[in-house]
Amino acid sequence: MGASILHITNGDSTTNYLKKLKFSGEFITWREMLCEGKTTTDVGSEAFWKNRFDFFKSSYKVSKQKFIDYTLKEYRSLCNKKNQKEIVLWFEYDLFCQINMIAVISWLKRYRKGYHISLVCSGKVGNSKLMYALPELNENQIHSHFKNRIELSQDDIEYADYIWQLYCSDSPLQLERVYKTKTNSTFTYLASAVEAHLKRYPSIENGLNSVENSILRTAVQEKPKTKNQFIGQLLKDEDVYGYGDLQYENKLNELGKLFHSFNPVKLSKIGKNVLENQLNFYGQIRNDISYLGGSKKYSFLYHNKSEKLFQITS
Template sequence: MTSAILHITNGDSTTNYLKSLQFTGDFITWREMLCEGKTTTDVGSETFWKNRFDFLKSSYKVSKQKFINYTLKEYRSLCNKKETKEIVLWFDHDLFCQINMIGVISWLKTYRKGYHISLVTNGQIKGSKKLKNLSELTENQIQQHFKNRIDLTEDDIEYADYIWQLYCSESPLRLETVYKYNPMSPFTHLADALSAHLQRFPSIKNGLNHLENTILETANTHKFSSKNQLVNQLLKTQTTYGFGDLQYEHHIEQLHKLFTSFNPVKLSRKGKKVLENQLNFYGELRDENLYLGGAKKYSFLFNNESEKLLQITS
């Protein structure tokens, strides 16, 4: 007997929570981080997965076996579940989840055309200043979110796929003009996530992007006795990205030349100069193999004044 609902979730914590609350249906956990590394539009293809493994292996030392067990087996389970009446997507507000979400919807558009697809995403909870992740909601709150899930129209699916195509293109310039102009979109968090994405290209001021500048600023304004304390502070304050400790450790490692020590955490003189925009670090960071979606990270600069991207022509 086929299940009436297939839940595709943003991570193991949401899957485990929904299962503990006795939600009925089948579950697929989308274990990817499409917001980092090279992506291509053809989600699920051999080329797509090769690009993903190459990135995860080089940046996060993920072994082939772990990639197969952790990500590909779950993807193959998704491919095999074709008879479900409704597919429910569970994705949070942050950059990490929103990029995964549009990648999944692009796949659904291609391989599950005409299926009933709905979306559960986190909204403002009364009495709380910050958006809570789905796995942080109480049982009553999550049941209410599920009850109020948004049915995605064909136009909604087309729109999410269109944004995915732009995200995977060689230039993010069209993305910066398009993402703000769909006020009727059910994807209420997508514009903020894409705004954060565009600020991940290096700043024209010092060659560091918004997140990298935030790491330096956080290290400079607090007294941390270890790198772990720095990471924990970033986890607490940088909720726009939805990154975990592995991502922050990776980004800190890329900036290691701007620190004299991590026990305790101390910026070098060069680090302080970069932070104060007295020194541009672009040349030392530039790496032709680093991608954000389909675009090379160091082929574009973010102008903080105009909030526009500039393409570097060689």
């Protein structure tokens, strides 16, 4: 593990864990959640970061100073690191990580052409059915993952960049076609992440997407006594998305009319009717400012039985 390695990690927990285990090299933590809010293909440009700040400010009340300190300073540090012989990417299996990963690879394709780039991606370990985050791996497992890291070919880099371009387009329909037909074995978890992404468009059945319907089902099935317990259960159950507590808190605010109370957690009459597909909530929840990648969330509908997306035409 030479000092000429630059590690780009998926978050502070991974960075701190690798440093604790005495991994040598330099570290950059990619502090973004590109699975939420509008994205554009030009990762790192002034327009890209302005767009991202606008999203964080409006959706999460993030101040400009916090955005600069937490995200932009780390990105600028990445821009200044050009001397390492190898760049190792550390990302996980979930949607949150996979979208960040392909965005980083798109940036590397443009600004670090010819560099030796490799990938460590956690998920399944051995025959276990459980999925593991990087900090959940023990010391031997994390070293084994590093030793067996995958060197990305130019074709791999081109593929990841292509999926990123499609993710940022104003329509998800081509992404829907491509991810099934043009697969890449290097990125073990990317197809399942894209599938989870497509299910985030509102369903034809009741106007809520897969995440939102799962929130309602969990409320009914688990009967959480408090909001914190509710969010904890969602974090445990919905690991394919990789969402954090702030994202679920935001979701619950959006779905407020569907709940009678959060302490204890109970659906309202409207919420029960929506969950049972007796009422379509699309008209009440629809807006023109919600984006998934480059496309407007409410301009497309997901049909669960056929597992296909349809564009809404005016």
